[in-house]
Amino acid sequence: MIPANRDQALDGLRGAAAIMVVYLHFVSTSGMLAAPGGGQLGVVIFFVLSGFLITRILWSRPEQGLRQSWTDFVRRRARRLYPPIIVILAICGPLMALADVPADNGQHLFATAIVLTQSAAPFAAANAMPIEWWGHTWSLSIEWCFYLSWPLAVWLMRRRGLQSQRASVWTGATALALFAGSLFLSPRFFYFLPPANIAAMLVGAALALREVEQGQRPARGRLADVAAIGLVAIVALPSNMxxxxxxxxxxxxxxxxxxxLLISTRHATQSLAQMLLRSRPLVAIGRASYSLYLWHFPLLAIIWFGFSSLAPEVRVIIAVCMLPFPVWLSYRYIELPRLRSIEGARKHQIDTSGARSELGVTP
Incomplete structure (x- = not known):
C-alpha cells in the first residue's frame, strides 16, 4: 500500500526517469541504435527530484543543532542507500568476474572499492573506471556531494531566519551560477562532475522552498503535457548528446x-502526462527505482559476457526478462525494511508542519 502522504505522480516521474536510463544502457550496449537517444536525461530528472524531496524534508524538520541535524540526516541516508549497494556488490561482483567482464588489469576489487566509497564520478569523468559496468554509480557520488553539503546550507539559512521564499531565490541564483560556470567544462566533466548536476538539484530545492510558503497551486498541466511530449521525443530520437x-x-x-513543470502540476486532473505518471505500473517502477538503477547494468554485463555466443538482441531480451526478479527482491527484502525503520525513527522528530515521508526519496 502506498502511504497517504506520498505524491504518486512523483513516484511515477521517478519510474519514467529510471526507464529512460535502462533504455539508454540496454540499447547502446546492444548496438541496436548507433545513436541511442537521450535516455541520460533520466538522471537529470532524478537530480531535480532528489533536490526537491530532500529539501522538503530538511526544511520541515524541527530546528536542531548543526552537528545533530547533519549527523542524523547523513546517518539516515547511509542506512537508506548502503544495504542494497553492499548486496549487489556481494552478488554481482563475483558473477562479473566469473563471466569474464573486462576489467582494467583485473581490478575487480578496486572497482568494488570505488562503488563502496561512492567515488565513481571523478573516475567516470576521467574515463578511468576499472569496470565500466559499474560506471552508472557515478550519479550516487553526486547525490552524496549534495547530502553532505546541502543540509549545512539549509541549517545556515534557517539559523539566519531566512524565510523560505527568500531562501528559494538565493538557491535558484546559486543554481544558475553553478550552471553558468559549468558551461566551460569539457563534455565529460560537465556530464559527470558535480557543478552542473548540483545545479539541477538546487533547482528542485528552490521549487521545494517556494512551495513551503506558496503551497501547491492548482494547475491544468497542459503546458506540462507539451513539455513531456518534447522530452519523450528527445529520448526516443537517435542522437549522441x-x-x-x-x-x-x-x-x-x-x-x-x-x-x-511536472512536479509543479502533479495534482492536475486534466493532464495526460500526470495521468500516466500516476498509473500503477509507473508508480510501482518508481518505488523500486533505486534497486532498478543499481541492478540493471551489472545484470546486463553478466548476461552480455556470460552468454557471449548469443546474438546481442537475444542477450538484451534475456536481461530484460530477468531484471524484474532481483529488482523486486532487492526492494521487497532490502529496501522496504530499512525504509520502514527510518520512517519510524523520523516520527519522533516530525512536528505538525505536514512533513513528507522520506520513503523512496532517492532514485
Missing part, C-alpha cells in the same frame, strides 16, 4: 524545466 554543446545549452536545461 553528451558530447555536443547542444546538450549543455538545450537538452540539459530543457530536462530541468520539464521536471519542474
Amino acid at each position: 553528451p558530447g555536443l554543446w547542444a546538450y549543455r545549452v538545450t537538452h540539459f536545461p530543457f530536462a530541468i524545466v520539464v521536471t519542474v
Whole structure:
C-alpha cells in the first residue's frame, strides 16, 4: 500500500526517469541504435527530484543543532542507500568476474572499492573506471556531494531566519551560477562532475522552498503535457548528446524545466502526462527505482559476457526478462525494511508542519 502522504505522480516521474536510463544502457550496449537517444536525461530528472524531496524534508524538520541535524540526516541516508549497494556488490561482483567482464588489469576489487566509497564520478569523468559496468554509480557520488553539503546550507539559512521564499531565490541564483560556470567544462566533466548536476538539484530545492510558503497551486498541466511530449521525443530520437554543446545549452536545461513543470502540476486532473505518471505500473517502477538503477547494468554485463555466443538482441531480451526478479527482491527484502525503520525513527522528530515521508526519496 502506498502511504497517504506520498505524491504518486512523483513516484511515477521517478519510474519514467529510471526507464529512460535502462533504455539508454540496454540499447547502446546492444548496438541496436548507433545513436541511442537521450535516455541520460533520466538522471537529470532524478537530480531535480532528489533536490526537491530532500529539501522538503530538511526544511520541515524541527530546528536542531548543526552537528545533530547533519549527523542524523547523513546517518539516515547511509542506512537508506548502503544495504542494497553492499548486496549487489556481494552478488554481482563475483558473477562479473566469473563471466569474464573486462576489467582494467583485473581490478575487480578496486572497482568494488570505488562503488563502496561512492567515488565513481571523478573516475567516470576521467574515463578511468576499472569496470565500466559499474560506471552508472557515478550519479550516487553526486547525490552524496549534495547530502553532505546541502543540509549545512539549509541549517545556515534557517539559523539566519531566512524565510523560505527568500531562501528559494538565493538557491535558484546559486543554481544558475553553478550552471553558468559549468558551461566551460569539457563534455565529460560537465556530464559527470558535480557543478552542473548540483545545479539541477538546487533547482528542485528552490521549487521545494517556494512551495513551503506558496503551497501547491492548482494547475491544468497542459503546458506540462507539451513539455513531456518534447522530452519523450528527445529520448526516443537517435542522437549522441553528451558530447555536443547542444546538450549543455538545450537538452540539459530543457530536462530541468520539464521536471519542474511536472512536479509543479502533479495534482492536475486534466493532464495526460500526470495521468500516466500516476498509473500503477509507473508508480510501482518508481518505488523500486533505486534497486532498478543499481541492478540493471551489472545484470546486463553478466548476461552480455556470460552468454557471449548469443546474438546481442537475444542477450538484451534475456536481461530484460530477468531484471524484474532481483529488482523486486532487492526492494521487497532490502529496501522496504530499512525504509520502514527510518520512517519510524523520523516520527519522533516530525512536528505538525505536514512533513513528507522520506520513503523512496532517492532514485
